[in-house]
Amino acid sequence: MNLTLHVWRQPNAAAKGRMVTYQAKDINPDMSFLEMLDVVNEGLINKGEEPIAFDNDCREGICGTCGFMINGIAHGPLPKTTVCQLHMRHFKDGDELYLEPWRARAFPVVKDLVVDRSAFDRIIANGGYISISAGSAQDGNNILVPKQFADRAMDSAQCIGCGACVAACPNASAALFTGAKIHHLAMLPQGQPERKKRAVRMVAQANTELFGSCTNIGECEAVCPKGIQLEVIAAMNRDFLRATWSERREPVASD
């Protein structure tokens, strides 16, 4: 199959970007989307043109490194699928595809389709953990965790931190990402001691990073490759609200 690609090219963060058109020829339907780009890039290099930069690593849909917009949809048209796991059999010969990086103020473009998602790391650094140093743990079976709680914690813990939720959100909100971690840890007895403080700190950090507010649109859930559900945002809001009247110590930054 043959495709026409319009790809965002931007040499670095400071430069101005633009869409450039490329032809992807003789594409095998069993290729993954990134393998298709590999083929395009090999062709570009052989012509003496610089290849398209895109982030990728495991190519198994679990590391969260890859991701860009395909025709305006984060990770492309297949639900619950990262671009590395999206195969060309889901496209038609002659398709015209627009590839753009995640667009959000908190995710500045590094080059072409590569963005800087370090804001996510900073959100986790602000309380997205349980404070337990190596060596001080008790036996793993001492605290029983009902299966349904462990399962729900796991549902949220599956987040791969790819940033699709932010890219899809008209407000560029990180609520699904932040909520997933808050919900994961709130579901477990081990997460209780720091539960409220965690919610306040993480939400405040998301604001500081200039992610937008959540207005319950649901685009994030629709594109999430791991199927993280909107309820984590409700859970986050619940913990945040409770904490703001019972636990709040520091002011919450608004921008």
Added chain:
Amino acid sequence: MQLDPRVPSGPIEKAWDNYKFEMKLVNPANKRKYNIIVVGSGLAGASAAATMAELGYNVKCFCFQDSPRRAHSIAAQGGINAAKNYQNDGDSIFRLFYDTVKGGDFRAREPNVYRLAQISVNIIDQCVAQGVPFAREYGGTLANRSFGGAQVSRTFYARGQTGQQLLLGAYQALERQVDAGKVEMIPRTEMLDLVVIDGKARGIVTRNLITGKIESHIADAVVLGTGGYGNVYYLSTNAKGSNATAIWRAYKRGALFANPCFTQIHPTCIPVSGNYQSKLTLMSESLRNDGRIWVPKKQHDKRTPAEIPEAERDYYLERRYPSFGNLVPRDVASRNAKAVCDEGRGVGESGLGVYLDFSDAIQRLGKKTIEERYGNLFEMYERITGENPYELPMRIYPAIHYTMGGLWVDYQLMSTIPGLFVIGEANFSDHGANRLGASALMQGLSDGYFVLPYTIGNYLASTKLERIDTGLPEFRAAEMGVEQMTKTLLSIRGNRTVSSFHRELGKIVWEYCGMSRTAPGLEQAIEKIASLREEFWNNVNVLGNGEEMNQSLENAGRVADFFELAELMCRDALDRNESCGGHFREEYQTPEGEALRNDANYSYVAAWEYAGQNQTPVLHKEPLTFDYVHPSQRSYK
């Protein structure tokens, strides 16, 4: 050079405890005076960086990915072993130790393995306390399953994403220390050289992958947790970015490289579908718990699986290994798959595949149970192949998955360069010639949470470290070397892409130093690698410049190192005139086609010393002794 593994004496059960007591401690108030560099942020690197920061050391942690959470540990699916004996099925520390030594085909160091088995129980406790959502029983206790090659249920898991959850646990612990100001996390930065001053590892030279800036960093000790070198094969289950550059450059600075030919082929991967293939995807071998492996009895049978009646199917693992059946260790399962495909009984278009069939399990347990156990794996399979494994049997084929070899370390995880520690898959230490399933996560976390934080203290407390700065000639020389290599790669402007070289190199290594090896084949491979390497340095085309993000340039440096490492792998495989674990030399097999070890002559760790560019490396041997698990031929019949 005399290799001193510094193994403890006395009874093995007490060895680590005694050792911990004998090691020197760094006064709590002095810990903050030490700077430690950790390269890599996978299970080993992240857990080590976090734990050392908890103790009070100043840590700088580097990774080439955009975030430490991306490290390839994240892709581990099946689980992590621990000798908890929660299932009351006869497990114990000694049994885990025994299984690991035996599974490694008697090519691992006994005291290391025993320590690993001991620590396994602490890892689970630590991870549970961090909030890792392990699978649970309805009563709230931790669930276990049995896993490739084990006859007890000692594997803890979080659906099919155990590596992800353990890594996120370690990553969160790491971010907690970033928050506390004890870890400086430096992502999108690649280590390109090790700096050795007065014989001690004192720093590294890195390249910032966004700006291209070459920088020096000083330290009192350097820790490499940079993973394995499976990508030497081009097609492997490793992430695209996984590379051997850090350990290879350390090797060239004097660290010995041990057992490079011990590579593991994972039996359950999705078969190659075309020459554009960029990587192989592993399906957790936990699938072998419920799936039954078979091929048609007839050669070149082109019927669909449904059309092949029961009587014309060959469940070859169940037939040949009645007591272990589909759960034989990885190397055995892989070799058997290759054997039936070589006989012309492989399935799928390429004939390089065998069926992994769940229809019996679905009938016995119901679709819902199977979905609960393997749902995400089935989804992944369908996404990649376009086939539904609930209805059609999966097709699987072996692929390179893990490398048991790595930098040589002593019992303290220190390499032959004082102050250079190597942890996780990057070292060679615990798995011998073959790693058992669910043991990689265990080793990475054992090294990072519970071994290195003690042993590094002993090194720091007993070593006099001069004050240094990055202006020293050693740093300048290393920086210039890195800059020179970058310039050279950018100036060749030949006719072939980096990937095309990598692909060709991978084919050579897979063909001659993969699932089975022969002396003439290996000799041929060494020649082929050398000539391809020469072509690479004359004909590779790396565009762009070194002062910006340049993915071809990053890749070119890594592939350049893979060329040299591939040659060393072949030399090691050629030197080892026996078959053991993942190393199968066709000349050395039993009449039934099983691996034939030669304990009299090869019961040693082969540690190779770099002797200079284009010089034959020097082999050093660390003899192995077995006081607790007596070497026997592995039998899974």
